[in-house]
Amino acid sequence: MSRTPAERSVTSDVLVVGGGIIGLVTAWRAAQRGFTTTVVDPEPGGGAAQVAAGMLAAVTELHYGEQTLLGLNLASARRYPDFVAELTEATGQDLGYRRCGTLAVALDSDDRAHLRELHALQIRSGLESEWLSGRECRRLEPMLAPGVRGGLRVDGDHQIDPRRLAKGLVTACERAGVVFHRTWAERLTVVRERATGVVTAGGDGLAAAQVVLAAGSLSGRLEGVPDFVRPPVRPVKGQVLRLTVPKRYAPFLSRTVRAVVRGSHVYLVPRESGELVVGATSEELGWDTTVTAGGVYELLRDAHELVPGITELPLTETRAGLRPGSPDNAPLLGPTGLDGLLLATGHHRNGVLLTPVTGDVMAHVLASGELPEEARPFTPHRFSPTRTEQPV
């Protein structure tokens, strides 16, 4: 006699839907708190982290109107050294964390005016950022184009290799006893106005006391989630290139170099391994992950204006990923209006940067039911009809 999903159910304290870096860090921290924890994902460690460049750019990616998000970004940046040390200790893996700093440069007078504005905002926000002339920029990074008109030196914006981070988190979760179900979560189960688990693509019922929806750009698509708590998350496509710096050219760049060219962000992130990541487009095209000739052309054109020598380098990989965009570009963290359902999604451009603080915040919420002070502005309630807290 066949059994119903409920009869086949496995129960855990915490069930995380989505095994990207946000779901994994939530699961790892939950398991460390003693919760029996399950992750449902066909490919744990996959997702946007496989594409992301891994800039930890709280200061150089500051935008007007996002000062509240800046607070969370800085809180996470401050946690990074200890977080990396702990994860390295737990796994024995090198995460490619590099405190190399970032240089944001201007290529023409409009760019320079824009960068001056950003510098003023950074200083008003109490951030460390130093204005350099074009000559000073080129002294730091001799591969920069001769026409660079000035720039901001931000030594506090670092980088990590997101692929290594994702792999490390899978290992840490396994060692902490997290159970992985390598399949899709198809539907949230709700019983008497409470989330009680999920049904997988294979028809298995996985029950849990608390369900965390951390499925990145797919977070709004899980069946069974009532409309009033469905996260308003959309995919924002980013095309990213990977080049290789042959040893004879090293050091090609010693830090992350970025600019806004014709209104688009372009950045070059040099890894110690010789990989040079060039990103990224920002496109609203639904769940499309096609790498296009136009996307690759624009990235190479803009990167070439910044660092002409890149055309000598082998192009080793082209890929597109989907950022989980939210209406205010900030994450949704914590309990929803449906008992038993929590969110950890909507990290948009800052998923890698926000990984440490998200893990801590989610562990705190899972244990106490309350968001810690620093995360209160990021409650999902800000988008629900019964909103009780102010938007970011």
Ligand code: GLY
């Ligand atoms: N934070 C870089 C990006 O989203 O492209």
